[in-house]
Amino acid sequence: MVSTPDLPDRVRLVPGDLDRLVVDAPSATAEIYLQGAHVTAWAPQSQAPVLFTSTASAFQEGRAIRGGIPLCFPWFGPGESRDRSPAHGFARVRPWELVEAVEEGDAVTVVLRLTDDERTRAAWPHAFEATYRVTVGQSLTLALEVRNTGPVPARYDEALHTYLAVSDVASIRVRGLEGVRFTDEAAGTEGTESEPVTFDGALVDRLYPGTDADVVVEDPGHGRWIRTRTERSHSRIVWNPGAEKAEAMADLETREWRHMVCTEVGNVWADAVELAPGETHTLTAEIAVGTLDGEA
Numbered sequence: 001m002v003s004t005p006d007l008p009d010r011v012r013l014v015p016g017d018l019d020r021l022v023v024d025a026p027s028a029t030a031e032i033y034l035q036g037a038h039v040t041a042w043a044p045q046s047q048a049p050v051l052f053t054s055t056a057s058a059f060q061e062g063r064a065i066r067g068g069i070p071l072c073f074p075w076f077g078p079g080e081s082r083d084r085s086p087a088h089g090f091a092r093v094r095p096w097e098l099v100e101a102v103e104e105g106d107a108v109t110v111v112l113r114l115t116d117d118e119r120t121r122a123a124w125p126h127a128f129e130a131t132y133r134v135t136v137g138q139s140l141t142l143a144l145e146v147r148n149t150g151p152v153p154a155r156y157d158e159a160l161h162t163y164l165a166v167s168d169v170a171s172i173r174v175r176g177l178e179g180v181r182f183t184d185e186a187a188g189t190e191g192t193e194s195e196p197v198t199f200d201g202a203l204v205d206r207l208y209p210g211t212d213a214d215v216v217v218e219d220p221g222h223g224r225w226i227r228t229r230t231e232r233s234h235s236r237i238v239w240n241p242g243a244e245k246a247e248a249m250a251d252l253e254t255r256e257w258r259h260m261v262c263t264e265v266g267n268v269w270a271d272a273v274e275l276a277p278g279e280t281h282t283l284t285a286e287i288a289v290g291t292l293d294g295e296a
């Protein structure tokens with residue numbers, strides 16, 4: 001039995017079918033579920049919610065939450081070999097340990113940890129310690145540190161599968177990937193982005209390997225941009241299910257697909273991380289918001 005650390009006044013642990021942390025920092029609010037270390041809400045003060053979480057999502061033990069920031073580890077999707085299950089790895093459906101929560105100026109940092117056990121080793125034969133630092137502030141900073149605590153090299157995928165809230169996906173543009181090669185997972189084709197990505201109601205599922213690009217969602221309906229900037233993260237994914245696929249998804253309300261876009265960052269498949277025994281790798285992402293008349 002793991003004991004709960006003392007929490008600062010600005011952080012509450014709310015028990016439920018799934019326990020969650022409610023953070024009310026001077027600069028921003030957020031919610032983080034212990035299952036999956038899943039951030040489901042973040043809004044800097046005076047901003048509308050930046051993350052999208054489906055009103056039809058299950059919040060049940062062992063089931064992935066639809067929305068927020070699913071943490072994909074140690075494989076992405078069905079894995080590069082396309083035969084892995086559960087989709088996006090086990091980390092998003094496992095309970096993470098709350099290590100600490102601390103106030104730092106006008107922000108709050110929450111630290112969560114996942115280590116291997118019998119169940120994870122049955123799915124992936126490696127010993128590891130994953131530490132996730134979520135800093136809730138004017139921007140949202142996410143740092144995923146993975147240490148190989150086993151005796152053999154380990155290779156893994158990792159991704160922060162961020163669902164951003166948008167006014168209408170048909171009116172947004174995703175900038176930053178112009179000139180970057182991608183594989184279209186829906187069509188099974190490859191290409192190079194020549195323009196910002198736009199959405200017309202069809203499935204968009206593109207993986208951009210080998211890029212460190214900042215990805216900026218411009219949303220005229222909300223009058224704002226949302227930028228994701230990273231360190232040590234070389235893959236980007238852009239996903240929106242579109243009308244037809246969304247219809248078949250039980251955990252997405254009709255038409256909710258119009259109000260979300262996933263701009264994901266990580267190191268997946270060709271960009272997978274390889275760690276020698278005892279080695280550590282840390283991916284960081286910073287999500288920031290600004291008004292469209294300002295610079296992204």
Ligand SMILES: O=P(O)(O)OC[C@H]1O[C@@H](O)[C@H](O)[C@@H](O)[C@@H]1O
Pocket residue numbers: 064077087088161185205206237239264
């Ligand atoms: O339904 P899930 O497992 O959360 O995955 C959602 C999507 O996640 C995206 O990252 C993948 O590129 C898609 O192929 C996938 O459909």
